[in-house]
Amino acid sequence: MRKTTFKLATLLALLSIGVAQAQTKLVEKVTRKGNELLIPYEKYVLPNGLTLVIHEDHSDPIVHVDVTYHVGSAREEIGKSGFAHFFEHMMFQGSDHVADDEHFKIVTESGGTLNGTTNRDRTNYFETLPSNQLERALWLEADRMGFLLDAVTQKKFEIQRATVKNERGQNYDNRPYGLVSEYVAKNLYPYGHPYSWLTIGYVEDLNRVNVNDLKNFFLRWYGPNNAVLTIGGDVNSKQVVSLVEKYFGNIPSGPAVTKTQVPTPVLDKDRYVSYEDNIRFPMLQITFPTVPNFHPDEAPLDALAEILGGGKSSLFYKNFVKKQIAVQANASHPATELAGQFTFTVLPFPDKKLDSIEAAIRQTLVEFEKRGVTDDDIKQFTATREAQLIDGLSSVSGKVSQLASFQTFLGNPNYLPQEFKRYKSVTKADIMRVYNQYIKGKNAVILTVYPKGKADIVAKPDNYTISTADYKAPDYGYAGLTYKKPKDNFDRSAKPGPGPNPTLKVPPYWTDKLANGLKVIGTRNDEVPTVTMLFSIKGGHLLSATDPSKAGIAQLTAALMNEATERFSNEELNAKLEKLGSSIDIRASTEEINVSVESMVKNLDSTLALVEEKLLRPKFAAEDFERLKKQQIELIANQSTQPVVIANKAYSKLLYGPDNIRSIPVSGTTKTVEAITLDDVKTFYQKYLSPSVTNLVVVGDVDQSTAMTKLAFLNKWTPKSVTLPKAAPARKIDKTRIYLVDKEKAAQSEIRIGYLTDIPYDATGEYYRATLANYMLGGAFNSRINMNLREDKGWTYGARSGFGSTKTPGPFTAQAGVKAAATDSSVVEFVKEITNYSKSGITEQELAFVKSSLGQVDALRYETPLQKAFFLGRIIEYDLPRNYVEQQSDILRNITKAQIDAVAKKNLPINNMIITVVGNKELVKPGLERLGYELVELDKEGNPLVTASSTSTAPAKAGSSSDNKGNNRN
Structure with missing residues (x-):
């Protein structure tokens, strides 16, 4: 590293000169030598005190x-x-x-x-x-x-x-x-x-x-x-x-700002507090006060949190999750500028009392004292932190964010080498010292969150009352402040035009194929010394269509593939991955089972050996199966407490119909998961997971030849003949209805409006044109829907719409979470915007905006390894031509208002849509009934309860809702 620094006295002298006379001066310039882990930059200070940091x-x-x-x-x-x-x-x-x-x-x-x-x-x-x-x-x-x-x-x-x-x-x-x-x-x-x-x-x-x-x-x-x-x-x-x-440069300085100084909180006893929530799993959280960020003890406290509860090799995972006491258990140590908090969090199964959980936490700490810190603990922690720091360098925004944070809080943008060093230098003695200093025998806030009506399960009765004594409001110096605008010698009202268009860099890529049918696509990326791999195994939840009575089996299979293999326990696998700074994650989705892999280049061979274990030799142990099956059933039951999940489930069932596998969540239902056996999982794995239906994306600092050599182990994967289910025909909607699900005392309502289209994904066809048409309706922040409900009305934090097809046609959906009192009004405004857009189409000004926005956004799409991987994944999934981006650009550049209008008119049938509302029925039902639609009540699983036709035969027009007053802004 080469660092040039200009003396502080010189800088202060510059700042003492009048703004008109002073000049912006370079304070320091940092450059990289070789492969140093640092971010090169130049740092300047303007006469008005603004600090400028530039990274090329x-x-x-x-x-x-x-x-x-x-x-x-x-x-x-x-x-x-x-x-x-x-x-x-x-x-x-x-x-x-x-x-x-x-x-x-x-x-x-x-x-x-x-x-x-x-x-x-x-x-x-x-x-x-x-x-x-x-x-x-x-x-x-x-x-x-x-x-x-x-x-x-x-x-x-x-x-x-x-x-x-x-x-x-x-x-x-x-x-x-x-x-x-x-x-x-x-x-x-x-x-x-x-x-x-x-x-x-x-x-x-x-x-x-x-x-x-x-x-x-x-x-x-x-x-x-x-x-x-x-x-x-x-x-x-x-x-x-x-x-x-x-x-x-001409913006006047503000009042001086000094660093806040506050003492570390001191607790004279354990503070037991609690509150009731609409939840299934109770929570016990124990929080100790610690140190601010960048304090010398922050790094060893972070390491302590990782050892105690940071992953599947941690003590908390072993003692709570593995033993089926809790669905989740972890430790964390978030630290900010003035203080830190060391926190243990456990979500036990519903039959547990929290006093026993507290006792188990304290016993786990005693176990840690006896066990101590191992060499492997240190290796795992430092490797994981190294990988996290390097991952932050994979994007310009990540590097800028680090520079900005270091300068803001430390006055030194070049703190990354020291950040790396302080985590690399953590010792076993450091970790035991901070444990004894901040955790052992110390007082904490012990919070119980208990389900409705179950206050008797709290760890201990509340024993702490907040005291307002001795509080004195700070004087931040608000008195006498004046507003002084800059005085310029140029016309600031003139919006700057763009510079010359940059040359877009669509990633060049290679393709290959193994003898067993596995398709590979990749690109060389040497900006960071990492490799990202994404496996997509086709089928996923859709394969349950052959036996819907066991829906959820794809998710359970994927979960078990994250566990033990034939040669290693889950704890051993995770310890190995953490020492490599690598990750392997297997998840099921509606149409795929996905395996995502992250590795440092230097550790790629060792990481791929573990991929081989998980992908080709899962153990499917009975004890893992019973634990994960129980967790999946409990999590399904927990979904009934979450308004967003309730809304999505009900909406999907209405879209696809109860006989379509897509109407059942990927997790399945309690009944279907209870029916799954371990033999079912083994059969599902043997029958459906095949290289013949698998795509693999490789992005990283490896070339094609090297990558394919390292992937040779995949030739051991035996191909099978897998027939993927065909899409069911789109369900027809005879008229628009409102479907209401009661969420008692909900502060907000979740709204979903849409229908199942008949257009599959097509990168250059009707689907692509439909996404262009939707951009101004609900695809951009300044779309009509969002500007109406959020910016004009203030009823929501965000509203949007979009098309969601894959190889099979998907839905058009408009959605938002809105304040409860504006539920019926929000439905009216959604309908109004969709109706107007369908009838009148896009304006010429909006069309120009779409072309300008989407015509330039490709510059942002291929920056990070993950972005490149998703881009390549789409190419191989849909067999897209190499120039499909250019084809899209041509379509965008030449599309007309008439073409957009025709697409909108065809694909926004507002009189044949589903309107799903999840909210406080007592509050929202009367207003919804006045809108003139047939209203059907559903239970939380999306099944009909009561059907009651409204007295009106025509939908309400915009403005007719009882809550849709012109001044209703709150």
Whole structure:
């Protein structure tokens, strides 16, 4: 590594010069020598305090722009929780020179993707675009940094407040175990501690804040001196500096920001707390306070968590999952800027009381003390961390994110070598020391989450009450803040045009075939020293069509293939994989059994030896079968607590009909899984898993000859004649009906609207054209459906639609999770948008957007090994021509409004669709009945309960719903 650093005194002198006179100066430049594990970059500081980090990577024609502000929910205060995250939403609502909702539209139109995230300690905004769109991204980010507040209106404020509340409903209140982190936070940390509430905040606090609170938050924390701008990809550093100076250089600095200092929480006793949830499996979670991230003890604590509960070779897996005491058991150690939390989590089977689980956890710790830390533990941990760090280097966005994080929290973008070193240096003595210092005999928050009506199973009665004594609200310096806009010598209202179109790099690939029929496709990728392999074994759940009474057998077979083999126990296999830093994962889906493999190049031979074991020599042990069968049955029962799963199950049964195997989940039903025997699994494996119906994708730093030599073991796999089931004809829908499933007291309703199409996947045919037509209806963020329900109404966190065919025709589905009070109104708006699009089609402006957006997005599609693997997997699955991407580009470039309109009209039969709603029947049924559709009630398995025709004979028009008032924004 070569590192050039300029003295701090020189930098401080520069910052003391007036903005008009000072110049942006290079602070340091880091380059790579050989194969060093580091990210090359240049670091600059502008006179206004903005830190700029640039990483050049010319491997793909893309650029990733990240603006990280050193402010998160930890800068909030009691009574104003959730504000940092709320503000993140507001940053997408336009600024002086960017109209409302234009930020998403401009980036998407440019072929890019974008988002923002908020956590306890920072908020970041990022875009990935074709590299010729760099200036446009910088213009957008600079405009909201320097010109936001005059564009903030009360209307925008109210809509985004409603959206955030819906996000809380969807991801916390309406999700099993969704409030676990909230209960731990408020009971682990003292009242008023920056971590004593979650980033999402409390609804009552969101209701309390006003526009002026938002504006002060912006003025206090969103200055350039509290931000890091990191740019990586196919860029020229000199040009980047010039553009950043142009767009960011005149933005005034904000108030100074100092690091928050808080003491480590001290618990004087074990704090037992509990709450009731709509769940099947109770949960016991024990959380100890530990150290912040980058603390010297973080790495050994991470290692301790991995040994105790990080995988199938861990003590928690052995003592809880393997012994069929729990469906899940693990340990983790998340650490953030101000504190860390060491957590044990166990989800026991429903017949267990939590006091016995707590005792078993403590006994497991005693066992660990006696066992100690082994050399293999260290090897497994360090190899796994090495693989994780290298995986983070496989994309420009991953590298930019690491640089931005290191600079934000450490002031040193070049921390990756030290990060690697500190994990590589963990010793057995370190791990035992931190165990004794932070876990053994220490007090913790012990949380029980119990199913409804089962408070008697808690570990111990609640014994802790949060004290508000001695709390003093922090003074963050909001008084007297003023808004000063930049003064420019150029026209900032002029949206920058794109640079010259980059040359797209569709991965070149090779194909091959083994004598047993296994097809192979691959590409050389030397950007990171890894190999990704994806096996796709055709059939999957669909093979149960021959005997639906044993549906779920594909999933059970795949699960058993992840267990012991003829020569190794599951624990031995996982220990070997972890010491290699490799992974092998086998899963069943509707149409396939998939085997995914990740390996370092240097360990590929050893990893493939384990693939051979799992793929060709599974043991199918009776004890593994009984345990996994029990787990699968319990997980099926657990699905009745999850609104999204309930909605998908009911919708599928309505789409395909009860006699179609696709109407049964891949996991099967309780009845069908109970009927499966171990001999059934062995027969399924012997009969259906064959190289003759298998495709293999290879992406990594190996050429064709080397790869095929290493894959020679697959010739041992004996081929069989496998006949794949034919698709059943599409089920006809005579008229649109509403199907309602009751989810008692649900804060949100899940909506699915659609039908089963008659068009299979075709990369250059009608299916492709249908996806183009859907893009503006519900495929893009700024589609009609999402803009209506989320951005205009604030009823949902997100709404979308799409076509989902494979080789057999699939459904068209429009869907969203919406706030319960707006359920009927949301159905009306869905129907309105689909109807209008079917009748009137796309506008010329929308068509231009589709062509611009999808015409440039290919630049982003082939960057990472996994992206390349999926791309190649589609080629081999559908036998696509080598130039199919060019064919799609020609279709997109030449398609007309009339052609799009014809596709929409044909494929959006709104009067012959299924409307499925899962929600609180007591609240939503009256409004749904007034919409004029026949309404049929279903149970949670999608079976009819009661059919009641509504009094009206015609569907309600938009606006006729009782809840569809023009001012209904909450």
